[in-house]
Amino acid sequence: MQSTRFDVIVIGAGAGGLFTAARLAHRGYRTLVVERLDKVGGRASTDDIDGFKVSTGAIVIEVGGITQQICDEVGAPFDIREPKPPLLYRIGGKDVDVTGGGWGMLLSKLTRQGAKLVAGIGAARHDTGLPEDQISTAEWVSRYTKNERVHGIFRNMCALIFAVGSEDLPARVFLTYFTRKSAFKRFGFRPEGTIGLWRGLADVVQARGGEVWLSTSVTRILLERGRVIGVELVRGGEEVSVSAPVVVSDVGPAATVELLGEQNVPSEYRDLVKKGDRPTAMISVNFASRDRLVEVPGMLSFASSRRLAYIANFTDRCPEMAPPGWHLYVGTSVPKPSIGDFDEAAETELLLEDLRDNIDGFDERARILNVAVTRDDWPPQRAVAGFDLPHDTPFAGLWNVGDGVKEYANGGTTACAETAQLVTDKIIEAYPVGAS
Numbered sequence: 001m002q003s004t005r006f007d008v009i010v011i012g013a014g015a016g017g018l019f020t021a022a023r024l025a026h027r028g029y030r031t032l033v034v035e036r037l038d039k040v041g042g043r044a045s046t047d048d049i050d051g052f053k054v055s056t057g058a059i060v061i062e063v064g065g066i067t068q069q070i071c072d073e074v075g076a077p078f079d080i081r082e083p084k085p086p087l088l089y090r091i092g093g094k095d096v097d098v099t100g101g102g103w104g105m106l107l108s109k110l111t112r113q114g115a116k117l118v119a120g121i122g123a124a125r126h127d128t129g130l131p132e133d134q135i136s137t138a139e140w141v142s143r144y145t146k147n148e149r150v151h152g153i154f155r156n157m158c159a160l161i162f163a164v165g166s167e168d169l170p171a172r173v174f175l176t177y178f179t180r181k182s183a184f185k186r187f188g189f190r191p192e193g194t195i196g197l198w199r200g201l202a203d204v205v206q207a208r209g210g211e212v213w214l215s216t217s218v219t220r221i222l223l224e225r226g227r228v229i230g231v232e233l234v235r236g237g238e239e240v241s242v243s244a245p246v247v248v249s250d251v252g253p254a255a256t257v258e259l260l261g262e263q264n265v266p267s268e269y270r271d272l273v274k275k276g277d278r279p280t281a282m283i284s285v286n287f288a289s290r291d292r293l294v295e296v297p298g299m300l301s302f303a304s305s306r307r308l309a310y311i312a313n314f315t316d317r318c319p320e321m322a323p324p325g326w327h328l329y330v331g332t333s334v335p336k337p338s339i340g341d342f343d344e345a346a347e348t349e350l351l352l353e354d355l356r357d358n359i360d361g362f363d364e365r366a367r368i369l370n371v372a373v374t375r376d377d378w379p380p381q382r383a384v385a386g387f388d389l390p391h392d393t394p395f396a397g398l399w400n401v402g403d404g405v406k407e408y409a410n411g412g413t414t415a416c417a418e419t420a421q422l423v424t425d426k427i428i429e430a431y432p433v434g435a436s
Contacts, residue, residue: 002238002239002240002241003240003241003242003243004240004241004242004243005230005242005243005244006030006031006032006210006211006242006243006244007024007029007030007031007244007245007246007431007433008021008024008029008030008031008032008244008246008247008248008427009031009032009034009230009231009242009244009246009247009248010024010031010032010033010034010247010248010249010250011034011218011221011231011247011248011249011250011251011256011259012033012034012035012042012249012250012251012402013033013034013035013037013040013041013042013198013202013212013214013250014041014042014043014044014250014251014402014416015041015042015044015058015198015250015402015403015413015416015417016250016401016402016403016416016417016419016420017033017035017042017248017250017401017402017420018033018040018198018201018202018205019067019070019201019401019416019417019420019421020248020250020401020420020423020424021033021201021202021205021210021212021248022070022074022076022201022202022204022205023070023073023074023420023421023424024424024427024428025074025204025205025208025209025210026073026074026075026204026208027424027428027433028208028433029210029246029427029433030209030210031205031208031210031211032210032211032212032213032242032244033202033205033210033211033212033213034213034216034217034218034231034233034242035212035213035214035215035216036215036216036217036218037214037215038214038215039195039214040195040198040199040201040202040212040214041056041057041194041195041198042057042250043056043057043374043378043379043380044056044057044058044194044198044413045057045193045194045195045198046192046193046194046195046196049286049369049370050323050369051322051323052286052288052321052322052323052326052328052369053192053193053195053314053320053321053322053328054193054286054328054330054369054370055193055194055284055286055330056372057194057374057380058194058412058413059194059299059312059330059332060187060188060189060298060299060312061080061187061188061189061190061194061197061413062184062186062187062412062413062414063080063082063186063187063188064185064186065186065414065417066414066417066418066421067197067413067414067417068080070417070420070421071197071200071201074201074204075204076197076200076201076203076204077196077200078197078200079190079191079196080187080188080189080190080197081188081189081190081191081317081318082186082187082188082298082317083188083189083296083297083298083299083313083316083317084297084298085097085099085297085298086099086185086186086187086188086298086299087184087298087299087300087301088296088298088299088300088301089106089153089300089301089302089303090300090301090302090303090304090358091109091110091149091303092149092303095295095296095300096109103117103118103121103178104118106153107150107153110147110149110150110153110303111145111147111149111150114150116144116145117141117144117145117150120140120143120144121175121178121179122179124175124176124178124179125179125180130172130175130176131171131172131175132172133170133172133386134170135170135171135172136166136167136168136169136170136171137154137158137166137167137169137170137171137173137174138151138154138155138165138166138167139167139171140171140174140175141154141166141171148304149303149304150303151166152302152303152304152305153301153302153303154166154174155309156301156302156303156305156308156309156310157174157301158174158334159282159309159310159332159333159334159338160184160299160301160309160310161177161184161411161412162174162280162381162384162385162411163280163281163282163334163338163379163380163381163411163412164280164334164338164339164381164384164385165334165336165337165338167337167338168280168337168338168339168384169384169385169386170385170386172386172409173385173386173408173409174409176408176409177385177409177410177411180409187298188298188317189314189317189318189321190318191318191320191321192320192321193321213233213235215235215236216233216234216235217233217234218231218232218233218259219231219232219233219234219239219259220232220259220261221247221249221256221259221260221398222241223260223264223395226394226395226396227245227395227396227397227398228244228245228246228247228395228396228397228398229243229244229245230242230243230244230247231244231247231259245397245431246397246398246399246427246431247397247398247399248398248399248400248401248423248427249398249399249400249401250400250401250402251402252277252382252400252402252404253273253276253277253382253389253400253404253405254273254274254277254382254404255377256393256398256400257269257270257273260395265394266394269393269394272389273389276383276387276388276389276404277382277383277404278339278383278384278387279339279375279376279377279379279381279382279383280334280338280339280375280379280380280381280384281334281335281338281339281342281373281374281375281376281379281380282332282333282334282335282373282374282375282379282380283307283332283333283334283335283344283347283348283351283371283372283373283374284330284331284332284333284371284372284374285330285331285332285348285351285352285355285368285370285371286328286329286330286368286369286370286371286372287328287329287330287331287355287366287367287368287369288322288326288327288328288329288366288367288369289326289327289329289365289366289367290325290326290327290365291327291365292327293327293329293359293362293365293366294311294313294329294358294359296311296313296316297313297316297317298312298313298316298317299311299312299313300312300313302354302358305333305354305357305358306350306351306353306354307333307334307335307336307347307350307351307354308331308332308333308351308354308355308358309332309333309334310331310332311329311330311331311332311355311358312329312330312332313327313328313329314328314329314330315327315328329366331351331354331355332351333347333350333351333354335347339384344373348371348373381403381411381412382402382403382404383403383404383405383406385406385408385409385410385411386408386409388404388405388406388407388408389404389405390405391405391419391422391423391426397431399423399426399427400419400423401416401419401420401423402416402419403415403416403419405419406418406419407419407422
C-alpha cells in the first residue's frame with residue numbers, strides 16, 4: 001500500500017468540505033481533499049446537459065454573507081450575479097414584488113389577518129416571543145389564520161430555504177431565521193453554474209500547496225488511541241494510506257460513522273447520529289425554452305400550488321448557462337411527506353401539473369432536460385434544521401462539516417460555509433501550523 005502525509009485531510013469536495021479546505025490551505029496547512037465523484041461540488045454541483053449548465057442542488061448563492069466573506073478571505077472568485085428584484089410572489093395570478101416592504105406588505109396582500117401574523121413575527125425578535133420547539137411552522141401559522149394562500153406562502157418558503165415542508169419544520173427555526181439571520185435577502189447565480197464557485201475554492205487549495213483528488217474513494221478513517229491518524233482510500237485502482245493529524249468529513253455524520261467502523265464508535269454517539277439522520281427530499285424539473293416562459297429575473301414563489309415551491313430563471317442574469325437563443329429554468333417542490341418515504345411518481349406528476357398551470361403551453365413550449373429527485377443518502381439537506389448534530393466527534397482531530405451539522409436556524413450552502421468557519425477556527429487553535 002502506498003502512503004503519503006498531509007496536515008489535513010478533507011473527505012468530500014462539497015460546499016462544507018471546500019470552504020474548510022480553502023480556508024485551511026490559505027492559512028498554511030498542507031491540505032488534501034478527497035472526492036469520490038469526478039467533479040467538485042458534491043450535491044450542490046452542476047451538470048452539463050446538451051450545453052445547458054444544470055444545477056444538481058444549490059440553486060442560488062447568498063450575496064453579502066459568510067459565503068462571500070470566505071471567498072474574499074482566501075482569494076477565490078465570487079462572481080455572483082444578483083437578479084433585481086430577487087424574488088417575486090405569485091398571488092392571485094399576479095407576480096408581486098415586496099422588496100422593501102417585507103412580511104407586512106406580503107401578508108397584507110393575502111389576508112385581513114396579516115397584521116396579526118406580522119405582530120407574531122415581530123414578537124419572535126425577542127426570546128419570549130418564540131414558540132416552543134415542538135410547534136411546527138404550519139401549526140404556528142394556523143394560530144393566526146386558516147387562509148390557504150398564507151399557508152402556501154409559508155410552506156413554500158420552508159421549501160425554498162430549508163428544503164422541508166412547513167409541517168416538519170419547527171416554527172422556532174423559521175422565525176429565528178427570518179428575524180435574526182440574513183433571511184435570504186440577497187442572492188444570485190454563477191455564469192458557469194454553481195460549480196464555478198467550488199472550482200474557485202479548489203483552485204485556492206491547489207495554489208496553496210494542497211491537492212484535490214477526484215474519482216477517489218475513502219474506505220476507512222484510521223484511529224489510534226482515540227484520535228485520528230489518517231485515512232485509507234482507493235485512487236486509480238490502487239490502495240493508498242494517507243497520514244494526517246486532522247480529518248474533516250463532509251459526507252455526513254452517518255457516513256462518517258461507517259468509515260470509522262461502527263464497532264469503533266461509542267454507543268452514545270452512534271445513537272445520537274442515528275437519531276439526527278433525518279434527510280429531507282426534493283424534486284426538481286430542469287427545463288429550457290426558446291421563448292421566455294416566466295417574466296421574472298430571478299425567482300418566483302407561489303401562494304397557491306399543489307407542490308411547486310418556486311421557479312428559478314437563470315438566463316436573464318446568466319445567459320452563459322444555456323446555448324445561444326435558449327432560456328434555462330428549474331421548478332422545484334418538496335414532496336409530502338417531506339421526511340421519509342413518498343410516492344415518487346405521483347409527487348413528480350403533481351409538480352408537473354403545477355408547471356402546466358403556471359406556464360402557458362408548458363408541454364409544447366418547454367423542453368424538459370431532466371427530473372432530479374434528491375432523497376435518502378443524496379438529499380438536499382442531511383438533517384432537518386433544528387435537529388442538527390454537533391460538529392465535534394468523540395475522536396481527537398476529527399470533525400464533521402456540512403448541512404448535517406448546521407448551526408441552529410440556518411440552511412443550504414450558507415450553513416455549510418458557517419460550519420466550515422467554526423471548524424477551521426477550532427483546528428487553527430488546536431493544531432497550529434507546523435506543530436505536527
